[in-house]
Amino acid sequence: MLCYPDRRTALRATAAVAAGALTAACGTGVGAPSAPRTARAASGRPDTVRPGAAKPAPAAAPAPRRFPGQPVEIAHGPLDRTGVALTFHGNGDPALARAVLAEAEKAGARITVLAIGTWLDDHPDMARRILDGGHELGNHTQRHLAINSLPEAEAYAEITGCAERLKRLTGSIGTWFRPSQTQYASPLVQKLAQRAGYPHVLSYDVDSLDFTSPGAAAVIRNVTGTIHGGSVVSLHFGYADTVDAMPPLLEELARRELRAVTTTELLTP
Template sequence: MLYAGIAWSAEGYEVEVVDAAGEPAVAPTRWEASRVPELTDWFGALERTSGLPCAIAVETTCGLVDGLLTAAGLRVHRADPWHLPERPGFGSVPARVLAERARSDLATLTPVTAESGSQIGREEDYHGGIRRSAPVEEALTRAGRWFPHGSRERREVALTFDDGPDPVLTREVLAILDRYGVPATFFCVGMHVQALPDEVRRIADAGHGFGNHTWSHPFLPDLTPREFRLQIDRTSEAFDRAIGRAPTLFRPPYGARSPETLGELIDAGPALALWDVDSWDWARPGPEKITGKVLDGVRPGSMILMHDGGGDRRETVRALPAIVEGLLERDFHCVTADALTAVPKAG
């Protein structure tokens, strides 16, 4: 068997692969964030040419590669913080460390599948973090900076897409939105904004909105406040380089949070935009079920969660026309997340 580690940094991804004896199986490789589909194909070719299965280890601050890898049938395992040495200030532990951890003690790492989601086994940390964050959420709500949805008094909804931009699927989403003349909001990750600035500009030129979705799509309860602040600030800087402005909204990956990380936003930073309709497209249940999830759950003011990156999102693209048509037939008006969460002016 082969054992691989995928590390992330400000520049992209580093991959190292070792054999059962801990010796390098191939030379270390580096990949830009825009090349994760090619990286997925590379792992498939590695298994075919070597005749050996490969166990791939990623850590919880790296949430942008497991979706495509698992969709391709590759074996992905999650290494939690207690499995690893201390991370650098911005980035993950080295790829060789992850590969060696998989080789020496694979049974302690958590297998991840497309259906289970990347946080399987961390449910208590997830829900516990949300419970502990309630006082901070209340403070942000009082400040007008916490939005699970918009006003229930207006038949407005926001279509939102997380984890992009993607060099192929985001363009397909944009073409469908253009066909129906409806706006959407793209909660982009900084790694993709940096790697694909032309795609960000394409979204902006089409009149759509943006949100900050961190740099590497980490599980926020595992971050220190300083690490969280760097994730937000680096992503804002990437947006500013691409389109000359930073988003005013932020969405935490997986909806996970902790009072330590959210506390960084009380005095300064973007407002939080969550969702009240989850399409479950990340689980790839089929276009019909994705459409049904959205149309069965939508209400006035709904924030609708979908994805255009971070995995195989072809089902989302196929579902989108029926979703838009269903919303329009129900007399819903699509607006950006910024517009949905804006407080109406008197008069």
């Protein structure tokens, strides 16, 4: 509570506060409130936006690309590349997801995240966190069902449901589609993905098996035992073993002169 030396001073202060509130609510003239003004530096140029003013919308995320010469379903990139793609199924505790992203960024690595739609519903801020870190974001179906065994209409709804959420959050349906609960999409699911706007389906040729929680050392062995230039690696958010494996895994990749890049970068000539 503010204290004033006498009643008259207190009344004057109260009136000044009320007048200021009225001015803020109604503007300086009659009619609609005036638009917020941008603060200006001494030079007269716009400087900082007034607190509470709307921030500019972030740029839209990249859209899917077609890669001529690549099959509909891609399991790895060119074998003569020094890049590898670490791809993560986007689900689970967002704190563990942020920890994986932080470890990747600390090492200068960029990853590809295939997000589940229900996870984006629960944690919509993660979409922008992934993109702001320089990574790419794609579609891993809406509910992570066994998509190859679903009827056509339901399988298509699983793809488009997640695509709609990505579009709403980022302005794009995402860079890639990966089928759920399977390494490879059925011919029908491949066609449905293309109908939904994804020229390619993203598979992988290295499985970390981190979702079995085998321990960080086993995750590293599973990856480094078969990885090579051009590999696409399957990993998952939501597992502490994966977080613990990230620093030594990235160090081993660097020792082998392999760079962790996004899948789009891996396939770009």
